[in-house]
């Protein structure tokens with residue numbers, strides 16, 4: 001479900017080691033992710049239902065106007081849930097893959113009150129501990145601090161509900177987690193921010209400035225890729241074009257993410 005889209009930064013700023021021309025093949029493959037020299041970043045969340053349990057994976061950028069980026073559109077998650085006839089109090093679990101500004105925005109309303117009143121808010125303990133070392137950041141102050149007593153912290157891989165397993169995916173943020181889903185013989189992987197740009201599936205060693213531990217990120221991408229490429233596995237990422245739900249295939253010698261139609 002979409003929450004926001006906007007211009008994050010110039011590619012040269014956030015991938016300083018990558019020359020501009022190296023982006024050209026990806027500009028052709030993923031035109032929605034480019035606006036001139038800038039990275040046009042969609043921020044979507046995923047709703048997972050399993051055996052009567054409704055799980056929201058990440059909560060987006062949040063109410064409009066809070067994040068200092070060049071937003072095109074923000075604040076869509078509540079409407080997107082409404083379109084699915086899901087009310088905030090229908091959410092049983094909010095699973096937070098990590099606590100960057102674009103993944104926690106609807107944790108709380110503008111007053112710091114939990115937006116999903118019944119939900120268990122589940123997050124890795126290392127992510128919470130790291131966020132708490134940054135209490136002055138506005139998104140931590142509004143979306144983490146008021147909910148500290150509500151968070152349920154985990155220490156590693158965990159089955160959230162039947163067929164929905166969170167797994168450690170180190171590198172992008174302390175305690176960063178991704179998810180594997182299995183339903184009726186179909187497997188899926190929700191990448192979280194294992195590869196924030198799909199070019200990083202093709203070139204797992206690309207260094208992105210917001211990957212806190214870039215070596216661990218590259219290792220995590222290399223470890224997960226064999227599970228994704230040319231397999232009957234749905235691969236989803238909230239920062240990819242369209243719905244963010246697709247597959248990873250080899251095409252013309254490149255590893256390419258294609259939206260499922």
Ligand SMILES: [Zn+2]
Pocket residue numbers: 100102103193196239
């Ligand atoms: Zn992100």
